[in-house]
Amino acid sequence: MADSIQLRVSRFRPDEDSEPHWQEYDVPLRKEWTVLDGLNHVKNGVDTTLSFRWSCRMGICGSCGMTVDGEPKLTCGTFLSDYAPGPVTIEPLSNFPVVRDLVVDLSDFMAKLPRVKPWIIREDDDRTVFPDVEYLQTPEELDAYKQFSMCINCMLCYSACPVYGLDPEFIGPAAIALAERYDLDSRDRGNRQRLDVLVEHDGVWGCTFVGECTRVCPQHVDPAAAIQRYKLKAALATVKAFLLPRGAR
């Protein structure tokens, strides 16, 4: 194995550059080093002006998502040795505005997420609170939504989604997967409220089932599945509204 590998990093400094350009750095190629380790090596000793986000280094905080050789990846779980002999291209996540170097602006997602009400909604909107009541759940009831609760908001799915790239109004994979997570929760009664948001033109019907969100998800959440199931729910709700009297819906 060669003892170094070249990182080809996309640089954008808003005060100087009108568009991003490439900058190359040689970093040690070690078996246990991830792309994030390579970037930190640059940041710590070679070029302190390089900007990127990271935190936990163990694939759970969802901060270090970047585009590595054209694929959205968590850089803390992507090993340099898999790209030997290099060079490895590192770009910011696609489909987001770039703030600086590898840092993207996530405010669009932050505005969209609360629209799907990702929290437990009770019948009376929690006006009656029983502090000493436990809402028990069986293992089967937990199993129904657990997969969708694994989302770490790393934005890899938005970066992989061509629909979101072409139409930024689309509410997007992670937000819909989180809506499904609460819909499937046996303690929740908010299905109708979320459906009202997601049947809008920027909701589930924007999805054309490319399936890339699921392929790139580091947590195996399968947002594509959540979206297709929502489409089925939305269609059934429309048919029911058409066929059944009000009380039976």
Place this chain on the structure above:
Amino acid sequence: MIPSSGMPTDLRLYRPRVSTWWWTRKRSYFVFVMRELSSIFVAWFVVYLVLFVYAVGQGEAAYRRFLDWAASPWVTVLNVVALVFVLLHTVTWFNLTPQAMAVRVAGRRVPSFHIIAGQYTGLVVVSAFVLWLVTR
């Protein structure tokens, strides 16, 4: 020291544009666009079938004329291309079905393989029936 003008409030962001050729960048995007395109050929087969049934309804001479037209090189080529796209349509959608349908039997999730196998079984049964109907 904080500069008197304070923090810049309007960040100058770089907004990348999506290229018209984004779907040629990755194999999975290309297959997706081909799958979307295949619906045009599915529609063509519907039109072809309607024309065929109409010709049969018009009598012997119209039926012969339809067969001659259908045997012309360009219609043959079009139908071969359409068949390839319809096969792509079938295979890709069959593969995606388990994701869209979470089927539970007796509290257990039915494995993807069973759902896909069920669809292919249905395809074989229907195809065999049509073949029997046409050739008997």
